[in-house]
């Protein structure tokens with residue numbers, strides 16, 4: 001099954017509304033950069049690579065709306081779109097990577113017509129989209145050999161087709177291992193508080209008939225202690241230059257547990273998730289989200305009024321806890337600054 005997380009249809013961007021999954025499967029349309037930024041902020045679309053692709057289309061939409069206007073107006077509208085999209089979510093660096101690429105394309109098309117610039121920006125957004133699928137397939141090809149036949153694989157959050165343009169990063173490794181004939185099974189952590197594991201990873205695995213067992217996050221240690229997990233594979237939202245990795249809140253806990261139980265802990269991510277400008281994990285901005293996600297869910301409240309709440313959406317796993325980083329350029333074991341630099345050919 002091919003999940004089309006985002007698609008360009010009739011001059012509009014369409015996104016699977018991930019807030020409704022798995023109960024409803026529907027697309028919502030975005031027609032300008034502001035609507036696109038809101039869709040990212042409100043989690044219609046989420047997952048680092050998917051956010052990057054979406055932002056690129058958000059810029060393209062705005063360019064299309066203003067194509068034919070005078071250059072100064074067109075440029076001002078584009079600048080506003082870069083700003084509003086950059087403010088949508090802070091942690092996934094793919095967002096800023098995609099905006100930077102669109103900004104560069106805009107700068108390179110300044111001497112031509114605004115129509116030509118809008119067309120070039122749309123072509124680049126489409127290319128970023130197509131490339132992401134290919135990159136995930138390459139991550140899957142490199143990662144599949146690390147997964148043994150019969151492996152019971154724990155994953156956290158959703159780093160699947162829904163978090164990317166297709167195939168997925170962590171779930172891409174799992175899909176590719178299955179496609180290589182390995183009889184694997186998945187343990188999906190529920191992923192409190194937003195339930196990406198229960199709602200999205202479980203849904204993706206069920207769609208594809210990959211055996212999946214859903215557990216709450218606090219069951220991970222028990223399962224590892226009982227010898228019921230062979231390997232952990234997760235995605236990433238931002239990887240610092242030394243390999244420290246920000247991913248969904250709770251990933252760090254799983255990494256510590258994996259080390260304690262001598263279980264390999266793999267991070268699967270594209271190079272666009274590596275932020276070479278940040279030396280280590282301390283510099284990674286961590287999104288703080290609405291307390292309502294912790295005090296209840298979809299209108300139901302279970303915590304008392306007046307309680308204070310912390311809701312950091314991501315945590316940082318130190319590089320020392322990562323067995324290997326799986327990228328489209330290959331696998332680096334025990335990632336560090338030098339090995340990560342070598343990925344970029346520097």
Ligand code: MRU
Pocket residue numbers: 046047048049092156157158159160163164168169170196234235236237247248249313
């Ligand atoms: O808050 P979310 O749902 O956007 O967080 C997503 C994650 O943390 C994923 O694990 C990460 O983006 C990897 S995506 C392939």
